[in-house]
Amino acid sequence: MEWSFVFFLNSALLGVGLAMDAFSVSMANGLHDPRMSRGTMCRIAGTFALFQAVMPMTGWVCVHTIVELFSSFEKFIPWIALALLGYIGGKMLVDGIKAEEAEEAEEAAELSAGALLMQGVATSIDALSVGFTISEYGWLMALAASLIIAVVTFFICMAGLRIGKKFGTKLSGKASILGGIILIGIGLEIFISGVF
Secondary structure (H helix, E strand, C coil): CCCCHHHHHHHHHHHHHHHHHHHHHHHHHHHHCCCCCHHHHHHHHHHHHHHHHHHHHHHHHHHHCCHHHHHHHHHHHHHHHHHHHHHHHHHHHHHHHHHHHHCCCCCCCCCCHHHHHHHHHHHHHHHHHHHHHCCCCCHHHHHHHHHHHHHHHHHHHHHHHHHHHHHHHHHHHHHHHHHHHHHHHHHHHHHHHHHC
């Protein structure tokens, strides 16, 4: 492929497709914490964007170095995504139920760095296989495609966080429960589409 409008359009569309899981998780995070600061929103969207850039490049490197190892790992991707999102979603669900029972839904717990990293990995792990799709690109084009994917992901996640915050304010105590259910649903969707 050459540097062209089609290359940039393909990369942007790839970014949109890959960012959908991160968008949904961002909405769930916004639901969970309707009072989230702009700095926290940028940190969450930035984390997802970073992982969405790193994963395709990792896949590209694997194609050009250790392709056999990667292809045997690929079948575990749906299981890893299900485990990570199931755990985070389940925890959010339990926290929401506890908060509702105690009627202490005033302060939503801020997303921990560890939980954010797990979300980043879980939502971007399928982007590893994009390294196969862009394997015919030179390293500079692959890097450019990865950066375009990251920028698209960042803006999509910011939109997801804003939507989640808006509805989180309206739903108050039930928002955390809904966010947890959404995360578990996303994990199941990645798992089912990856295994069947």
